[in-house]
Amino acid sequence: MTIIQSWWKSLYSPKDIAIKRFDKIGKTILYVFLLSLFSIIPASIYSSQDVVEVANEFDEIVKTSIPEFEIVDGKLNTDISTPTTVVHNNTYILIDSTGEWDASELNQYDQSIGLLQKEFAYNIGGTIQTLPYTTLNGMISSKDDFVNFVDKMISILPLLIALIIIASYIFSAGIKFIEISIIALFGLTFTRLLNKNLPYRKLWLLSAYAITLSVTFLTLMHLLNITVVYSYFVYWFVSLTMLYLSLREIPAKQ
Numbered sequence: 279m280t281i282i283q284s285w286w287k288s289l290y291s292p293k294d295i296a297i298k299r300f301d302k303i304g305k306t307i308l309y310v311f312l313l314s315l316f317s318i319i320p321a322s323i324y325s326s327q328d329v330v331e332v333a334n335e336f337d338e339i340v341k342t343s344i345p346e347f348e349i350v351d352g353k354l355n356t357d358i359s360t361p362t363t364v365v366h367n368n369t370y371i372l373i374d375s376t377g378e379w380d381a382s383e384l385n386q387y388d389q390s391i392g393l394l395q396k397e398f399a400y401n402i403g404g405t406i407q408t409l410p411y412t413t414l415n416g417m418i419s420s421k422d423d424f425v426n427f428v429d430k431m432i433s434i435l436p437l438l439i440a441l442i443i444i445a446s447y448i449f450s451a452g453i454k455f456i457e458i459s460i461i462a463l464f465g466l467t468f469t470r471l472l473n474k475n476l477p478y479r480k481l482w483l484l485s486a487y488a489i490t491l492s493v494t495f496l497t498l499m500h501l502l503n504i505t506v507v508y509s510y511f512v513y514w515f516v517s518l519t520m521l522y523l524s525l526r527e528i529p530a531k532q
Contacts, residue, residue, distance in 0.1 A: 281309060288490035292523035295487045299480040299528070306486045310458065314451040317493050320500035322443045329439055333432050339366050340421075340428050344393065345373065349419045352412040354395050381408050454489070461485040461517055468522050473530045481521075488521035489513075 279287070287294035298306070343366040347356045354375040361374035370390040372383055377395040384390045384401035392399035399408040418424050465481035468474075476484075492513045499506050506512060 281312060284309060284487065285313070285490060285494075288487040288520075289494060290491075292520060293527045295484060295520065295524035296527035298487045299476065299483050301483055303479075303483070306483050310454055310486050311451055313490065313493055314454045315447060317454075317497050318443070318446050318450050320497060321446065323501075325442065325446075326439050329442075330435065333435055335367070335369065337428050337432055339369060339371060339391065340425055342366070343371050344421060344424070346421050347375075347393065349411045349414070352396060352410070354393055354411065356393075381406050454493075457517075458482060458485045458489065461488065461514075461521060464518055465521055465525065468525050472522075472525050474525055474528050475530075476525070476528065484524055485517075485521055488524060489517045491520055492516035 284294075284298070288298075343364050345356055345358060347354055349355070356373065356375045358373055358375065361372070361376060361379050364371040364373065368389055370384075370387040372379060372390060372392040372394070374383075374392075374394050379392070379394055381392060381394065381397065381399040384392050384399055384406050385404075387401060388403060390401045392401075396412075397408045397410045399406060401407075418427055459482065462478060462481040462485040465476070465485060466478065469476050469481070495516070496506060496509055496513060499509075
């Protein structure tokens with residue numbers, strides 16, 4: 279049975295899942311890796327879109343809404359003599375070379391950027407991060423330098439997104455292996471209740487295919503941007519149910 283056939287049958291057939299106890303461990307591990315890859319597709323798509331959108335928005339802000347400036351001895355110099363707020367779409371840009379404002383001013387806005395006297399700051403969703411100009415080591419000393427820096431970062435954005443997706447995939451696969459191992463532990467209890475005779479290794483193989491329905495369902499819901507209430511509970515309930523039903527298809531020990 280091919281990987282695709284195994285995936286399809288595991289969606290609806292506990293009997294076919296039960297047969298998987300005879301599979302080789304290598305094939306099952308490959309199946310888990312592919313299922314993990316499938317599960318991160320929605321997050322990868324939406325995260326990539328968000329990153330590109332934020333990067334393009336920031337690039338436009340830097341080029342059109344931030345005034346000319348210089349950084350000398352770790353301090354901001356501009357032609358604006360008083361603290362000023364500029365609004366670009368839904369982003370607030372706070373500019374202050376006088377030292378009157380500090381990073382806490384960004385708390386007034388959910389999405390804001392601050393060019394302050396001694397540091398650059400930004401606030402996204404209530405979390406403020408700061409970057410003192412002294413840490414730049416002369417890398418950015420003017421608006422032109424800032425624009426060039428942002429352009430370079432955007433040029434390597436595809437690579438950064440790829441690295442993020444790879445890291446997400448590795449993390450997701452690791453979580454899947456842990457979850458399968460835990461589900462297989464529940465399988466030990468099920469075997470006693472159903473009078474079955476299966477070692478943990480066989481239960482692990484069955485558990486790897488028992489999660490197929492829940493992973494597929496939640497992935498498709500995420501892809502369609504549909505919120506599933508108590509999704510974590512749904513995942514565990516469906517996976518354990520599929521494992522239990524597949525164990526019922528196995529002949530009882532004599």
